[in-house]
Amino acid sequence: DAGVTQSPTHLIKTRGQQVTLRCSPKSGHDTVSWYQQALGQGPQFIFQYYEEEERQRGNFPDRFSGHQFPNYSSELNVNALLLGDSALYLCASSGSDRQETQYFGPGTRLLVL
Amino acid sequence: GQNIDQPTEMTATEGAIVQINCTYQTSGFNGLFWYQQHAGEAPTFLSYNVLDGLEEKGRFSSFLSRSKGYSYLLLKELQMKDSASYLCAVRDPSSGYSTLTFGKGTMLLVSP
Numbered sequence: 373d374a375g376v377t378q379s380p381t382h383l384i385k386t387r388g389q390q391v392t393l394r395c396s397p398k399s400g401h402d403t404v405s406w407y408q409q410a411l412g413q414g415p416q417f418i419f420q421y422y423e424e425e426e427r428q429r430g431n432f433p434d435r436f437s438g439h440q441f442p443n444y445s446s447e448l449n450v451n452a453l454l455l456g457d458s459a460l461y462l463c464a465s466s467g468s469d470r471q472e473t474q475y476f477g478p479g480t481r482l483l484v485l
Numbered sequence: 486g487q488n489i490d491q492p493t494e495m496t497a498t499e500g501a502i503v504q505i506n507c508t509y510q511t512s513g514f515n516g517l518f519w520y521q522q523h524a525g526e527a528p529t530f531l532s533y534n535v536l537d538g539l540e541e542k543g544r545f546s547s548f549l550s551r552s553k554g555y556s557y558l559l560l561k562e563l564q565m566k567d568s569a570s571y572l573c574a575v576r577d578p579s580s581g582y583s584t585l586t587f588g589k590g591t592m593l594l595v596s597p
Contacts, residue, residue, distance in 0.1 A: 376527075405584060405585075407587075412589070412590075413589055413590075414489075414572055414574070414587030414588050414589045414590050415528070415572070415585075415587050416587070417584045417585065417586070420584055428584055430584070460525075462527060462528070473518070473530055473533060474518075474530075474585060475530060476520075476527040476528045476529070476530075477527055478526065478527045479526075479527050481525075
C-alpha cells in the first residue's frame with residue numbers, strides 16, 4: 373500500500389519564476405491538503421482539495437493556487453516566487469470525513485534564490 | 486485566534502522518560518494530534534486525542550485535558566532514534582473541515 377508521494381524532492385528556482393509541485397494521496401484517500409513549513413517552524417496550512425475543488429484555504433496570497441485531478445492527485449502552483457517562499461512543502465492526504473487523520477508525504481524542499 | 490505553545494527544545498538521556506507539553510487556545514476544538522518529524526523528513530503520525538484522558542501506544546502516550554487546553558506526549562525508554570522534532574497540532578472546526586493548526590515543534594535531543 374503506497375503512502376503519500378510527492379515530486380520533485382528538491383527544487384531550486386529564482387525570484388519571479390513559477391513552480392509546480394505534485395502529490396499523489398495514500399490509497400483510499402480522496403482529500404489532499406498542502407502545508408508550507410519554514411525552517412524551524414511548524415507546518416502552515418495553505419489549502420485543501422476535495423472533489424476537485426478548493427474546500428478550505430489558509431492565509432496565503434493568490435500566488436498560491438492548486439488543482440486536484442479525478443484520480444485525487446493534486447498540484448500546488450506558486451507564481452512570482454519570492455525568497456520567502458523557500459520552505460518544505462508538505463502534502464497530506466486523508467479521507468473525506470472530518471474526523472480523518474492526515475498522513476504526510478516526504479515533502480518538496482524549494483529553494484528560491 | 487489560534488495559539489499553540491510548546492517548548493522549543495528538550496534534552497534527555499537514553500533509557501529515560503520525557504514529557505513534552507502543549508497548550509492551546511483555539512476558537513474550537515475537534516481533536517489534538519502529535520506528529521514526529523526527523524530532520525528533513527515528513528511528519529509521521531503518533532497519536533490522536535479527542536476526549537480527556539490518556540491514550541497509550543507502546544512507548545508513547547498522549548494525554549489531553551480540554552478544560553485546561555493542555556496536552557502532553559510521554560516518551561518512555563528513550564532511544565537515540567527518538568531524537569526528532571515533535572509537533573502538536575489541533576483540529577479546529579472553525580477553520581473548516583479537517584485542517585490542522587500546528588505548534589512550532591519541540592526539538593528533542595536524546596544523548597547516550
